Amino acid sequence: MSNIRRSPRVQITLELPDSDQYAEVTVQTDNRDMVRWDRARAAKKWPDFQQAPALWLTFIAWAAIRRIGDPVHTGDYDSFEGRCVDVMAVDENGDPMKPGEQGDEVDPTT
DSSP states (O other): OOOOEEEOEEEEEEEOTTSSOEEEEEEEOOHHHHHHHHHHHHHHTOOOTTTOHHHHHHHHHHHHHHHHTOTTOOSOHHHHHHHEEEEEEEOTTSOBOOTTOOOEEEOTTO
8 A cells, every 4th residue: 555645736925024025835735734624614614625725725735834834934824814925736847737637646754
């Protein structure tokens, strides 16, 4: 049995605080981020990911950034959402993925 699964890689453009500059970050999401989404969605009574795909993608990107400790953003979700000017799923080359495409294969041990 393989330990490889599919998870979205997400490219985010964040407005930097107190600046007119932006930071672009690409992060690999995984199951831990999806579980965090499930818990937050239930607690906040948000719609599911099919009804609110931008909210879902933004949230799992935030969860992944928090999980890896990216220095670009260390705040709470609401702060991140307020600074997130663009979010999209990308392939391993950084090219936007088309609707319905699967995420990249990810080895969870790396």
